[in-house]
Amino acid sequence: MSTFKKTTLALALAGATLATTAQANEVEVLHWWTSGGEARAANVLKELMEAEGYGWQDFAVAGGGGETAMTVLKSRAMSGNPPSAAQIKGPEIQEWGELGLLGDLNGVAEVEGWDELLPEVVADIMRHDGQYVAVPVNVHRVNWLWANPEVLEAAGVEMPTSLDELFEAGEAIREAGFVPLAHGGQAWQDATVFESVVLGGQGSEFYQQALVELDPEALGGEQMVAALEDFKRMRELMDEGMSGRDWNVATAMVIEGVAGFQLMGDWAKGEFTAAGLTAGEDYLCAAAPGTEDAFTFNIDSLAMFRVTDDEEREAQEALARLVLEPTFQEAFNLAKGSIPARPDLDMSEFDSCAQQSLADFQRTAEEGGLVPSMAHGMAVRADVQGAIFDVVTNYFNDADMPAEEAAERMVSAAEAASF
Amino acid sequence: MRDSLPMKNTSATPLGAGAKRSTSSGGLQAWLPRLVLAPSVAISLFFVYGFMLWTFVLSLTSSRMLPSYDFVGFGQYARLMANERWWVASTNLMIFGVLFVVVCLVIGSLLAILLDQKIRQEGALRTIYLYPMALSFIVTGVVWKWLLNPQLGIQAMVQSWGFESFRFDWIVDPDMAIYTLVIAAVWQASGFVMALFLAGLRGIDDSIIKAAQLDGASLPRIYWRVVMPCLRPVVFSAVMILAHIAIKSFDLVVALTGGGPGYATDLPATFMYAHAFTRAQIGLGSASAMLMLGGVLAILIPYLYSELRSRKHG
Numbered sequence: 001m002s003t004f005k006k007t008t009l010a011l012a013l014a015g016a017t018l019a020t021t022a023q024a025n026e027v028e029v030l031h032w033w034t035s036g037g038e039a040r041a042a043n044v045l046k047e048l049m050e051a052e053g054y055g056w057q058d059f060a061v062a063g064g065g066g067e068t069a070m071t072v073l074k075s076r077a078m079s080g081n082p083p084s085a086a087q088i089k090g091p092e093i094q095e096w097g098e099l100g101l102l103g104d105l106n107g108v109a110e111v112e113g114w115d116e117l118l119p120e121v122v123a124d125i126m127r128h129d130g131q132y133v134a135v136p137v138n139v140h141r142v143n144w145l146w147a148n149p150e151v152l153e154a155a156g157v158e159m160p161t162s163l164d165e166l167f168e169a170g171e172a173i174r175e176a177g178f179v180p181l182a183h184g185g186q187a188w189q190d191a192t193v194f195e196s197v198v199l200g201g202q203g204s205e206f207y208q209q210a211l212v213e214l215d216p217e218a219l220g221g222e223q224m225v226a227a228l229e230d231f232k233r234m235r236e237l238m239d240e241g242m243s244g245r246d247w248n249v250a251t252a253m254v255i256e257g258v259a260g261f262q263l264m265g266d267w268a269k270g271e272f273t274a275a276g277l278t279a280g281e282d283y284l285c286a287a288a289p290g291t292e293d294a295f296t297f298n299i300d301s302l303a304m305f306r307v308t309d310d311e312e313r314e315a316q317e318a319l320a321r322l323v324l325e326p327t328f329q330e331a332f333n334l335a336k337g338s339i340p341a342r343p344d345l346d347m348s349e350f351d352s353c354a355q356q357s358l359a360d361f362q363r364t365a366e367e368g369g370l371v372p373s374m375a376h377g378m379a380v381r382a383d384v385q386g387a388i389f390d391v392v393t394n395y396f397n398d399a400d401m402p403a404e405e406a407a408e409r410m411v412s413a414a415e416a417a418s419f
Numbered sequence: 420m421r422d423s424l425p426m427k428n429t430s431a432t433p434l435g436a437g438a439k440r441s442t443s444s445g446g447l448q449a450w451l452p453r454l455v456l457a458p459s460v461a462i463s464l465f466f467v468y469g470f471m472l473w474t475f476v477l478s479l480t481s482s483r484m485l486p487s488y489d490f491v492g493f494g495q496y497a498r499l500m501a502n503e504r505w506w507v508a509s510t511n512l513m514i515f516g517v518l519f520v521v522v523c524l525v526i527g528s529l530l531a532i533l534l535d536q537k538i539r540q541e542g543a544l545r546t547i548y549l550y551p552m553a554l555s556f557i558v559t560g561v562v563w564k565w566l567l568n569p570q571l572g573i574q575a576m577v578q579s580w581g582f583e584s585f586r587f588d589w590i591v592d593p594d595m596a597i598y599t600l601v602i603a604a605v606w607q608a609s610g611f612v613m614a615l616f617l618a619g620l621r622g623i624d625d626s627i628i629k630a631a632q633l634d635g636a637s638l639p640r641i642y643w644r645v646v647m648p649c650l651r652p653v654v655f656s657a658v659m660i661l662a663h664i665a666i667k668s669f670d671l672v673v674a675l676t677g678g679g680p681g682y683a684t685d686l687p688a689t690f691m692y693a694h695a696f697t698r699a700q701i702g703l704g705s706a707s708a709m710l711m712l713g714g715v716l717a718i719l720i721p722y723l724y725s726e727l728r729s730r731k732h733g
Contacts, residue, residue: 393680
């Protein structure tokens with residue numbers, strides 16, 4: 001136990017030391033864009049800030065899902081020294097807003113016309129109590145299926161468009177001597193696959209009811225049982241060594257032609273790009289099987305903490321403005337694999353996957369099917385999300401647990417997590 | 420400097436030294452140790468006991484992302500008791516703790532007895548067994564993670580030798596994964612236990628053993644009936660040290676299994692970290708931390724009690 005005390009203390013002390021070195025016209029940005037493609041993407045923003053004469057103090061905290069970064073952020077906030085901007089997203093923006101720690105960006109938002117610029121669903125997430133407190137950086141689509149065309153050819157299969165087709169294709173790929181589905185056995189990756197299976201097998205309306213609104217009837221119902229059974233079958237497509245593997249290592253398996261498919265959000269594209277591959281030729285992308293008419297979004301955003309110093313505030317507003325400017329939106333999203341948060345950009349520079357992603361984003365926003373990603377903290381609060389993760393990952397790894405029991409646990413997880 | 424001190428001591432008469440102490444520096448000499456110790460006492464009072472108290476206070480609140488002081492009594496403890504993952508973590512700690520302590524003791528004492536047979540190259544062998552202790556649990560965890568990975572490690576190696584049916588995939592099996600923690604932890608700590616026992620064995624008077632030999636006792640019998648009873652204090656300290664390593668285990672789990680598969684290898688420490696820091700449930704996390712503290716005290720208090728009592732007897 002004393003180890004944790006020491007760690008927390010060390011973090012708090014480290015935070016205090018860092019904060020004193022921050023200068024007035026500088027922004028300190030806490031983020032977790034640390035893997036190859038992501039780090040290059042973050043660097044674009046740094047260069048833009050420096051070109052305008054502002055300082056950029058990078059506060060990158062490694063760890064894929066940002067868990068470590070959030071821990072650091074909390075200790076910084078508790079010690080009264082939050083950074084000027086931090087990568088916070090989804091319902092968490094509201095939680096920080098409720099604590100009264102976020103500063104408002106209404107000034108920039110009005111000048112730049114964010115209300116017209118941003119799609120309503122995106123703007124809603126960025127506002128707390130009607131005030132803009134965060135700026136969207138990009139829109140990720142989570143329900144993607146990535147594939148290595150050489151592996152598919154060797155196995156004689158096409159890109160699957162339904163879960164049944166995926167299982168058939170998987171069998172053929174296994175027989176051809178490849179791993180059908182690259183996966184890493186970490187709770188959030190299990191949940192990523194799970195939500196795509198729910199969406200693919202049961203549709204976006206059910207997804208909305210069960211995983212966003214947490215309707216107990218949907219969570220414990222027959223459709224959930226069916227989805228859980230499909231989810232368990234995905235295990236047959238994975239390899240034994242997946243335990244604890246990081247997502248980018250799993251992506252590398254597809255890049256190297258060891259595995260055929262991967263179900264992962266479009267940040268995986270950053271890895272394909274970093275390996276020098278071209279979309280549509282060297283690797284394929286398609287909506288996760290059965291989810292062509294749905295779009296699970298994961299929007300990265302930078303929330304701004306309240307600052308008192310005028311110069312620091314000016315730097316903060318410049319950061320917010322630059323983030324939404326076409327130069328950065330294009331450069332960042334090209335490097336990271338996501339699509340711009342503003343839909344009015346020229347997409348000709350983007351690859352076929354991103355173009356399809358943007359088209360689907362606009363289509364699902366109008367027709368329905370645009371849903372927040374549960375696995376990536378866009379749908380429910382962190383405690384409920386954690387409780388659902390526990391059920392999903394436990395069920396997935398326990399060969400003996402029947403789907404009915406997992407569905408029941410899902411209901412109690414959604415209830416028990418709230419206090 | 421080091422040479423001058425004893426010279427001074429020898430030149431001064433005992434009487435003179437005593438007189439000097441009582442006259443010139445009486446007040447300062449009495450206060451100096453307290454002054455020097457005061458900062459560290461204050462720091463540990465605040466950072467250890469103060470934070471313990473704060474954690475207890477937080478465990479009685481509904482704190483979520485950041486601490487709040489909305490008191491809910493023992494509600495968080497009730498939630499903890501109803502949480503299935505907490506029970507998995509506690510059961511795991513029992514399995515891991517008991518096996519880790521027992522296996523380390525058995526292997527450590529056997530190694531010590533074998534090394535004690537006046538063999539050649541004892542120093543080199545002793546170093547080899549003791550070296551794992553020099554590694555951090557993170558390194559041990561990563562190394563064993565690779566060794567135990569069915570596609571990279573032991574299983575893949577034996578299969579490549581032609582034993583196709585060989586299976587050693589505990590790390591991906593939720594029922595067996597907790598035992599992989601035991602393997603890695605035992606590998607690391609048994610050398611240390613061996614060193615403790617070896618020191619104990621060297622402290623035993625040879626004449627007792629010779630007397631037993633004269634009486635015609637066999638070697639195993641001498642060790643079992645004569646030597647081991649003499650080593651009781653060593654066993655006791657070894658158990659204490661191992662038990663607290665077991666309860667504190669966090670880094671090993673994070674590096675070796677990440678708590679997986681699922682949360683099959685979760686321990687109270689990782690449970691507490693996950694809830695307090697990543698799931699915005701500081702109240703629940705604090706409650707679990709208090710229960711862990713209770714567990715540590717349950718081991719520590721009998722230890723302190725027996726330590727103090729035996730000193731009084733001595």
